[in-house]
Amino acid sequence: MEAMELRTYTTLLDLSGFEVVDATSDQKNKVRRLTVVSTEVVAPCPHCCGLTDERHACYDREVVDLPLGGWKTELIAQLFQFWCHRCNKFFSPRSSVLATGAHATERFLERLARLATDGDVSSAARFLGVAEKTAERWYYDYLKRQTQDAGRDLEPITCLGIDELSLKKDTGSTSAC
DSSP states (O other): OOHHHHHHHHHHHOOTTEEEEEEEEETTTTEEEEEEEEOOOOEEOTTTOOEEOOEEEEEEEEEEEEEETTEEEEEEEEEEEEEETTTTEEEOOOOSSBOTTSSBBHHHHHHHHHHHHHSOHHHHHHHHTOOHHHHHHHHHHHHHHHHHHHHHTOOOOOEESOOHHHHHHTOSOSEEO
């Protein structure tokens, strides 16, 4: 595979933090398999919050991504395990583009959720070329994660039944929580 072709795949894939290092195509099944490697060379330790560049091991994770040019896209993500010399622990950094608990990218799950919401999970699974039960599990896990993430940005309630004029006059008709 030529370097120019791999750079083109990297640009087309547009997967933040990853670079395409190999590409193969299955003409019969219209499947493109891209091997991607993380471009991150330093990772924050989740245990002590220190930065480390000590790579310990590399492992492959197979995930599906959105189709490219009508072809199904399968990614082989080569991810690193790091070792933190400060706390003497091993860890694998979480990638924001790869979905937790699913063999898919976050954008694939977002598209699946949008299609399933507009139609149904069965037709969304058929359209994206995923098994129906797998699509169903990914869909509900994605929705659950989205509702949990949405609640993280909320501020705690400090007042109930605010009457703005009473609050300004300090008449005591509002109760603090």
